[in-house]
Amino acid sequence: MRLHLEIKGEYLTNYQKRMLKRYGESSTRESITRDILIPSDMPLHNLHYAIQKLFGWQNSHLRSFYLPEERYQELTGGTVKGWSDLVGVLFQPPSEAEHDIFWDDDYQRGNINTWLKKKYAGPYFYGGILEHPDAARRDMKRLLDRFNMVEVIESFSDYWERSKGDDDEEMRVLRRAPLIELTLEEMNSSIMIEGGTESLLERLEVDKIIAAQDEVMDSKNLFPVTKELIYNYDFGDNWIIKITKYKDCEDLIRDNLIDRDELEEAEDTVVNKHKPVCLNKDGISVLDDVGGLSGFADLLGVIYEGEDKEEKANARAWAQSLGWSAKKMSNKMMI
Numbered sequence: 001m002r003l004h005l006e007i008k009g010e011y012l013t014n015y016q017k018r019m020l021k022r023y024g025e026s027s028t029r030e031s032i033t034r035d036i037l038i039p040s041d042m043p044l045h046n047l048h049y050a051i052q053k054l055f056g057w058q059n060s061h062l063r064s065f066y067l068p069e070e071r072y073q074e075l076t077g078g079t080v081k082g083w084s085d086l087v088g089v090l091f092q093p094p095s096e097a098e099h100d101i102f103w104d105d106d107y108q109r110g111n112i113n114t115w116l117k118k119k120y121a122g123p124y125f126y127g128g129i130l131e132h133p134d135a136a137r138r139d140m141k142r143l144l145d146r147f148n149m150v151e152v153i154e155s156f157s158d159y160w161e162r163s164k165g166d167d168d169e170e171m172r173v174l175r176r177a178p179l180i181e182l183t184l185e186e187m188n189s190s191i192m193i194e195g196g197t198e199s200l201l202e203r204l205e206v207d208k209i210i211a212a213q214d215e216v217m218d219s220k221n222l223f224p225v226t227k228e229l230i231y232n233y234d235f236g237d238n239w240i241i242k243i244t245k246y247k248d249c250e251d252l253i254r255d256n257l258i259d260r261d262e263l264e265e266a267e268d269t270v271v272n273k274h275k276p277v278c279l280n281k282d283g284i285s286v287l288d289d290v291g292g293l294s295g296f297a298d299l300l301g302v303i304y305e306g307e308d309k310e311e312k313a314n315a316r317a318w319a320q321s322l323g324w325s326a327k328k329m330s331n332k333m334m335i
Helices: 014-022 044-055 069-076 080-086 112-120 133-146 156-163 184-190 250-254 260-273 292-305 309-321
Strands: 002-008 031-037 063-066 150-153 173-177 229-233 239-246 277-282
Touching: 002 044, 014 292, 031 044, 031 260, 044 063, 044 112, 044 229, 044 239, 069 080, 080 184, 150 184, 250 260, 260 277, 292 309
Parallel strands: none
Antiparallel strands: 002 031, 002 239, 031 277, 063 229, 150 173, 229 239
């Protein structure tokens, strides 16, 4: 199965776009992309580790897979009932259980890339407990039972508009109702669900979740769910990767980005070694804790065009301490 992954900067300055073009090897000046082949049975959980290696991160922050907002609203109807019906089927249960979601994040020492490789190469197994349908449904029931009756509080935007910032004004309780009868907006205004409601089950196979760009989705069936999947890494830097699926690689061949021999070799690796392969890359690897794509572009500017020699040396040393390298890397070595 072929995937296209794209990081795109929405608010890059002209300077940052130049830096990404000159030193980040981004042909578009505002994005970094990867085209990969993966085994068709790869779960989202293992795709996460592949993404970490593909873009140069070191698995040091939280992450989540979720749907575009329009599709999420369509599936849930914007209601707690619509969301709860899909918990354990599509969405993660509400309990804050990072130890369960990150059940195999057991890196301690040694080469991080070697450790990552073991995570994205098959055979695949998901060892978390709460994502199993029965456990997820029990967790959802506990939440609904706990909040059998809820004070529904007005949204913060409504409160702000009404109070105009008056510190003495209190938020209003609109009514009391069972949690199951609320909209998602009402629930989020009234109680705190730490992990949110949008995160997809990571045990689900990528091929089951996402449809190819020219594939017609059957409205009578839940799966495949979407034509665009979103991966969010590091909720501080807020790296967003948009993931799309293609039925073949003919566009890459037509654009002379790969040839058929390379494609056949990649397919052989995926099938016989049960591991993903990078077919094409546009843009160099980034790194953790840099402030997103705009911060990365600024860092490149300091490293390559900074006038202060000490600042340049410190910036390069800091980047290298996080695993970043300016060395060119072949597609085969990307993952």
